[in-house]
Amino acid sequence: MAKVNNHEHGKELIRLKDITKFYRQGETTIHALDGVDLSIREGEFISVMGPSGCGKSTLMHVLGFLARPTSGSYHFEGRDSSKFTDDELAEMRNQGIGFIFQSFNLLPRTSVLDNVLLPTTYRPKTIKNDVEKRARKLLDLVGLSHRLENHPNQLSGGEQQRVAIARALINSPSLILADEPTGNLDSKATEEIMSILRALHDERNTILMVTHEAYLSEFTERVIHMKDGKIVS
Amino acid sequence: MDSFQDIVYSLKALWVARRRAFLSTLGIIIGVMSVLVVASVGLSAQDLVLKQVTSFGGDLIGIIPGSSDDEGPPPIAYGIVVTSLKLEDAEALAELEGIVAMTPYVNSAEVIEYGRESTTTTVSGVNEQTPVLEDFEVEEGRFFTESDIGRHARVAVLGPETAENLSPHESLLGKTIQIKDISFQVIGILEERGAAFFQNQDDTALIPVTTAQKLIAGVTHVNFIRLKVAEGADTDYLKDRVAETLRRRHHIKDPSKDDFSIRSTDQAAEILGSVTGAFNGFLLVVTAISLLVGGINIMNIMFVSVRERRREIGLRKALGATNTRIRTQFLTESAAIALAGGLVGATLGIAISYVVALLVSNAGYQWDFFMPASYIVLALAVAAAIGMVSGVSPAVAAARLDPIVALREE
Numbered sequence: 001m002a003k004v005n006n007h008e009h010g011k012e013l014i015r016l017k018d019i020t021k022f023y024r025q026g027e028t029t030i031h032a033l034d035g036v037d038l039s040i041r042e043g044e045f046i047s048v049m050g051p052s053g054c055g056k057s058t059l060m061h062v063l064g065f066l067a068r069p070t071s072g073s074y075h076f077e078g079r080d081s082s083k084f085t086d087d088e089l090a091e092m093r094n095q096g097i098g099f100i101f102q103s104f105n106l107l108p109r110t111s112v113l114d115n116v117l118l119p120t121t122y123r124p125k126t127i128k129n130d131v132e133k134r135a136r137k138l139l140d141l142v143g144l145s146h147r148l149e150n151h152p153n154q155l156s157g158g159e160q161q162r163v164a165i166a167r168a169l170i171n172s173p174s175l176i177l178a179d180e181p182t183g184n185l186d187s188k189a190t191e192e193i194m195s196i197l198r199a200l201h202d203e204r205n206t207i208l209m210v211t212h213e214a215y216l217s218e219f220t221e222r223v224i225h226m227k228d229g230k231i232v233s
Numbered sequence: 234m235d236s237f238q239d240i241v242y243s244l245k246a247l248w249v250a251r252r253r254a255f256l257s258t259l260g261i262i263i264g265v266m267s268v269l270v271v272a273s274v275g276l277s278a279q280d281l282v283l284k285q286v287t288s289f290g291g292d293l294i295g296i297i298p299g300s301s302d303d304e305g306p307p308p309i310a311y312g313i314v315v316t317s318l319k320l321e322d323a324e325a326l327a328e329l330e331g332i333v334a335m336t337p338y339v340n341s342a343e344v345i346e347y348g349r350e351s352t353t354t355t356v357s358g359v360n361e362q363t364p365v366l367e368d369f370e371v372e373e374g375r376f377f378t379e380s381d382i383g384r385h386a387r388v389a390v391l392g393p394e395t396a397e398n399l400s401p402h403e404s405l406l407g408k409t410i411q412i413k414d415i416s417f418q419v420i421g422i423l424e425e426r427g428a429a430f431f432q433n434q435d436d437t438a439l440i441p442v443t444t445a446q447k448l449i450a451g452v453t454h455v456n457f458i459r460l461k462v463a464e465g466a467d468t469d470y471l472k473d474r475v476a477e478t479l480r481r482r483h484h485i486k487d488p489s490k491d492d493f494s495i496r497s498t499d500q501a502a503e504i505l506g507s508v509t510g511a512f513n514g515f516l517l518v519v520t521a522i523s524l525l526v527g528g529i530n531i532m533n534i535m536f537v538s539v540r541e542r543r544r545e546i547g548l549r550k551a552l553g554a555t556n557t558r559i560r561t562q563f564l565t566e567s568a569a570i571a572l573a574g575g576l577v578g579a580t581l582g583i584a585i586s587y588v589v590a591l592l593v594s595n596a597g598y599q600w601d602f603f604m605p606a607s608y609i610v611l612a613l614a615v616a617a618a619i620g621m622v623s624g625v626s627p628a629v630a631a632a633r634l635d636p637i638v639a640l641r642e643e
Contacts, residue, residue, distance in 0.1 A: 090553050
């Protein structure tokens with residue numbers, strides 16, 4: 001598998017400053033994130049590594065607007081996210097972020113094409129373009145143009161994850177968040193997915209991938225190691 | 234477009250779980266069905282009752298002996314015979330302007346014989362205006378005339394059923410029958426009329442009122458008097474004139490001491506209409522409770538559905554669905570279940586009401602089929618509304634799900 005290409009990076013996309021996230025669990029408080037500072041520039045391909053419970057999932061949830069930080073500031077494309085309403089957070093998840101999950105999370109009994117189109121049904125009404133054409137193009141890009149009408153249960157794991165990647169890209173997000181995207185895949189499918197992510201990186205997409213496989217982090221430009229809710233290197 | 238896709242997805246989800254969707258909507262099906270059947274049968278029954286009262290066509294004024302207030306029953310209802318109404322009273326009332334026909338009635342139950350056959354029926358002493366008043370025709374022969382009444386003629390006009398009972402095979406026209414062992418000549422047979430005022434009008438014998446008083450009942454009073462009001466005349470005004478006339482004739486100064494009571498069919502129709510209407514309303518409320526139970530059923534199933542689809546809800550939120558959209562999706566789904574159930578229920582309800590109408594009218598009643606479109610639309614709207622309402626708390630529960638927790642579910 002070819003190593004990652006390093007590109008010139010654009011302006012700053014994300015700035016986290018002293019982010020904390022506490023959960024109360026009974027009597028004890030869990031410090032899932034404990035003073036995280038992070039800056040991500042456009043076009044970067046970053047992997048986040050660390051033992052389970054280190055806070056990498058929580059970091060991803062905060063970056064993906066699925067959870068609000070307890071304290072600290074999070075600027076996305078220069079905007080302060082602490083002032084976002086719930087509906088604005090939903091719009092950020094829809095327009096700003098493309099999620100790729102470990103377990104694919106495709107809608108069952110729904111065609112590949114409709115799965116890719118799902119995020120477009122939640123777009124603000126003002127945006128109008130030919131979403132179906134774009135969906136077909138993206139599915140062609142991930143090599144599934146012959147599977148448009150199939151249902152997810154007729155696809156292999158690797159194929160399902162490729163559908164999920166096309167879905168993540170449909171609204172042209174600023175940041176792609178991949179949560180152990182190859183965790184449920186065999187080595188051949190892993191290679192397919194990684195080469196697609198690398199190709200996306202080559203097209204100047206910004207990607208943050210959580211993984212615990214050290215060899216996968218070698219395909220990224222920057223590796224962030226976390227421990228006990230802090231970035232250690 | 235977006236909400237259309239939501240609906241399509243909701244319908245797909247329902248189709249996959251169609252067995253469960255059917256079970257959950259069974260309550261609504263039964264509810265809508267019974268509401269429509271009760272409403273339709275109720276309307277038909279009300280119509281049947283009102284037809285009985287108005288079957289003589291036009292407004293009738295009835296005068297019965299004995300006083301009573303407007304709401305209470307007359308003494309005759311308690312078996313008390315009051316003899317204050319006379320034939321002369323009836324004749325005086327016939328003179329009033331706006332009255333097109335007047336008939337005095339002298340009724341008694343008697344045995345009628347013809348050869349070896351005999352039957353018991355109501356023998357009514359009436360006058361020559363009865364066909365106009367009761368709106369019927371003589372099928373065979375003729376009705377009696379004023380002169381028959383004047384000379385206490387022993388002639389009779391029989392109802393078709395009575396004639397059939399006495400002589401199944403040959404016409405009784407011109408034959409002699411015995412009423413209370415007195416010979417009467419049959420001069421006419423009536424057409425078939427069915428029931429009116431809840432009495433069989435085909436099993437009867439009509440004889441001149443004078444003959445009935447003198448030879449059969451042996452009385453000098455009449456049981457009651459009926460007046461037919463001219464088209465367009467003011468019935469209430471006429472009732473007052475009737476009361477004035479009778480008070481003058483009976484030398485009554487204080488209306489509270491009246492020895493007669495006056496009723497009219499419009500009044501009876503109104504009372505019957507409101508009574509049957511209230512009864513129908515009561516039945517509708519009772520059956521509508523089954524719709525409520527159906528709604529609770531849907532709420533249960535929707536909670537199960539939300540529970541089972543937590544991952545899907547989490548995913549949709551992660552992909553940008555707002556809480557409002559998630560709520561709308563589940564509300565759409567429960568409304569769709571209820572509406573589908575409502576449609577099935579309405580179809581069944583219409584079919585059952587129609588079959589009931591066919592069966593009852595085949596049994597010989599003047600039973601018409603009623604199914605106003607407004608009832609169907611209302612029943613469907615109520616079903617959909619109940620679906621929405623029962624979907625609210627499951628939908629709110631779905632919208633409140635934390636996407637992180639929901640996505641972690643296996």
